[in-house]
Amino acid sequence: MAMYIRVKRNKTTYFLQCDATEKILDIKQKLHNLIDQPVIDQRLILVTTGEVLDDSKTLADQKVENDAVVALVLRKDDNEFEDVNIVRPDDFYQSRDSDTTGNWSL
Structure with a gap:
């Protein structure tokens, strides 16, 4: 079932169509095709639990459900993985400037 x-x-979100029986390694391969980062340099983390997803297990095995949010982190030059950095949309929306230019505050 899709x-x-x-x-x-x-600040980037990738929407991936997949199947619950797909392994995390397969998901990383799909990402490799999108972002040109080797599978070995990717780590996927289920945001709701903070759990690092195991390449050899399926989405269903790790209780990744439809519309789940998964964080992607990449390996840095020092061979460590970067920290999770997800910018939430509400970080961008602030009140409108009081000036007449029509510019938004950032």
């Missing part, structure tokens, strides 16, 4: 997951990194 499902979707949202893979987030920084």
